[in-house]
Amino acid sequence: MEPIPQTPYSYGPFTTGALPRLSERAQLQTILRSNGRSAAPAALTDYRLQVAPTTERVAEYDEEIAQLQSILNRMVANREVLQYHADACSSVSAPIRRLPDDLLLQIFRVGLWSQLQFPTQEKEWSNIVSREQMLDHWRLRRALIAPLYVHIRRLAQVCASWRDLVLGSPILWSAIELDFDYLGPAPESRDIERVVQLTTSALERSADAPLQIYVRSRDFGYYTDGSVLDLLSRHSNRWKIVKIWAGPHPHHFKNFKCLAPAMGNLPLLETLHISGLPTDCDFFEVAPRLTELTLEDPIPVHAKLPWGQLQAISYTRLYPEDLPTVISQLSYCPQITRLAFYMLHIPDIQDWPIIPAFVSNVDTFVVKFTVVAGDAQETVIIDAFLESITLRRCKTLHLETECKGKDSYPLPWPPSAFLALSSRSAFHDTLLTLEILNLEISATQLLECLSGLPRLEALLVSDPNHWPNSHTADVFLVNDVLLRGLTSTPDSGLLLVPRLHSFDCRTYMQFEDNSYLNFIASRVGPGRNADGPFQSSILYYRGFSVKPLLAERLSEFVLRKQLESHFECDYSGSILEPK
Template identity: 30%
Template sequence: MDTPTAGLSFTSKLLPTATQIAQVRNCSRAGILPVPASDLHAIVVEAPEELTRYDAEITKLQNGLDRLVLERTMLASYADGCRSVLAPVQRLPNELLADIFEWSFPEELYVLESTPEEEVDRISQWHLRQLAQVCCRWYSIAMATPKLWSTIAVDTSLWSDCNISIQTLLTLLDYSLTQGQNHPLTLDVGISNMYRCTDLVVEALTKHAHRWRDVFIWSDGEPHRYLANATGSLDRLEMLEINLSSNKSWNELEFFYQAPRLTEFSFAGRLENMPKIPWHQITKCSYHSDSHPPPPYQRLSVLLLANKVDTFTLELDLRNFPLDHDWHSYTSSMRHIEFELSTNDPRVFDKLLDSLTLPSLESFSLAPLSDYDPPAWSSNRFVSLASRSQFGESLTCLCVHAMIAHTELVRCLQAVPRLEKLVLADCVWIDDDAMIVITHELLQLLTYTANSSCLLPRLSTLHMTSLLEFTDASFLDLVASRMRKTRIDGLASFETKLLCYPERQRDMSPETLQQLAQMVASGALKLTVLSEAIDTET
């Protein structure tokens, strides 16, 4: 077979020189015959045969080039196939590959301000269908692994705006539910009574109630009349979160009460609309504000229900709370409590603390509601609560993001000498004003000195969000002293995190950062420093 390179030597004796081409061009322009003209006649006669030879050679070369292109394509595809066969991912067990598929789920899988297009993708599990198109093995894993189909997110308020029919959406939903077989199910469901598809969606979900494990429900109506159809099926339910955005009452619903494994419960809405749940087995609870909250002292009555709760989060808007209201007293054996508050009057928070006795508390957290200024706080009532509840013996973790003078904070810290973890934040709010909690003086008091008393001698973890209104030297002294203390106590290391607000007026010096890096290298310090100018995690 001739090769394309062999054809490169092909030529013709009739090929003109540059002089001959110029001569013919000039004669054509002048309208004269060259002398002798016989040479031109010979070219005219012999050229067709030579052109035929050229055509044959060009065809031969073109066929050779086509063959080369085809062979190159085949070789490239074969090399890719070999590379794929040798790739480490091919040697992963199906179970591990399924785990990787599970971790690749998109964030928009969950219902949160999503679009009709995202709703269609969620219902059809489009992310799994994309994985299934890679190869036969991936198809088999994606389609035959129930746990990959065990998260269902649906928002019925979007269905009427989707570009496919409600019946098609129901078919896709049923297929996704069926593919999960008997694997425990996670549900993220937005249910609106304004749409005719709600009954059908809830009916489809309750057919699989025996698989429910983690359930998130947002509702503006009364879908409990459909949920009740699955009463007695919730043997696997462990976590339940309900958000009622209307005044519809679920308080007669006993559907969730018969859930023997339910231990974690979160509720947003009016307390009187809360469904019946097995409070005697709830160990973790969150109660969040709604648009028309009852008086805070009534809301605290959830503590009477949550008599077995270990960890409790309470979100309260106290900005308009009248001071002349009486609060009931509550005693609880919970070990962890977190307040998310909005109030600018410390007297209101005082009333809240006065109503509590927490003799087993190990962790106390105070933070602002989302998008609100930090709450105001004075030390007197906390010190009283600490004394009444014996925090001096039990409390080991304190998290404070509140408007409190550093001198008041010191009084609070003196009441909890067994504290091991302290989380503090300076306060910056909308009008660009600030309250400095983390000061040079506070760090000096926290610096451990063996020959004298200091604040929190057991402290092993300190996290701060700061405007850096302290000196580098005071921070270095604190860290160095605590490193020495951890060695004395036989602990692995002292841990500190420093997040710097963008509004700060200075940065730590390079020399300070270098000294901190050297401390980290010694192994006795675990340090994280984060800010706009500093992005170091050692």
């Protein structure tokens, strides 16, 4: 680095000279307030004589200030040069510059797609008071896939090597997400043309890479002439993951026929997530690699899909009247290993239909009940559902209530129905993981269920995150009773769930620290956990936290490599009243 020429930053001492005394300035202010009438003629003459020399001194100050400002400006400029040079020297030796391109590319992929968080629920536009506001808020800021290309361009502008890597890596351009709802209720033709241009560019840059396609529109047929779907269909031989959300009613997807070129040309398709699928649509009937399917409301009655090869099926936004259709469809799926019901709405009791008996060999079964304020919340509802199913080979069972609105509350736990399900499904031989979230179940009821699950290895439970004000402390599942019931002591005899290797909870921390510590100590003793450290996490609701002493005691087990522990705040829970 060349030495910087020395710059003189001083022009010698600056003499301020005599300044008016405070008493003189006060006397002058008094004269000014009296409009000069209180001053003697001699004093007025003296003030007139002071004008010229004082003005000269002001000019000297101005000149000195200008010189100092010039010096300061040069110092700031030189400082910026030095700082830029220091940053460049640090950057050239940064570890990220030594990463191989393939690893750097993986980092880019994670960073890019974490920027896109399109919602999965139908958006409300009632708060948009005018089209102009809507355009400013949505189209100009986050319209469609534009955010992705903004982030890609930023990466490409870092340096020449990054630009070459970004532009020459088809994998970065292989995920195409189009959310037409960001354009608002009535997009203009130029907006649609822009979408087509961006999609065309992404398809060209993705070369031969397998594609991930995401299309969302509440009324795709109203928005466009199908040009975007037609464009995507011409590349259906590269589709690997496809998600299409077309609104809650079948007639919304008027241009579904634009997918016709894809029929019989889906050699790579593995995952399909679709809503509004017309009953007579057979575009996805031939897809040799399709193993994962998600159907959203409305559920097609006679969907033409390769049911016989599917291994994982999810249904989203289910209603009781859909269950007979769903059970009929599942009878054609001999290879299914994972089944999930998301947003299974709970209606009034009189609307709950008779559910056909359902016997399945799935490994994983997930049910997420959705309770809306005002819906019936009786045990008979979940009883009827559990009594209709038999899971002969189930290894993982997940039961959860999702509360919509502040006046909706978790469903009560059906102890008899679950014990009957456990018995006829032989859970004592098969069940390895049990997850019970946001259900109104007591510690005693859960311990009774666990007594018949000797092979259980993982348990996830939670305190309900909503409940009526009339409820008492009984709603807390994660309490001393539960922890003591899971603790092995010399006098306790046979240990409950002896193979338990993982315990996770979402909690209001309504238990004593010693109860939790004793539970952990009993699970990390000699001869236990041959497969590795015992795993336990606490997700505490808002307003609570893990006490420092408890964290310190748990860290001792972690240091001895007997425990893997994790604490984190879970913001889903309601804040407790002081009582």
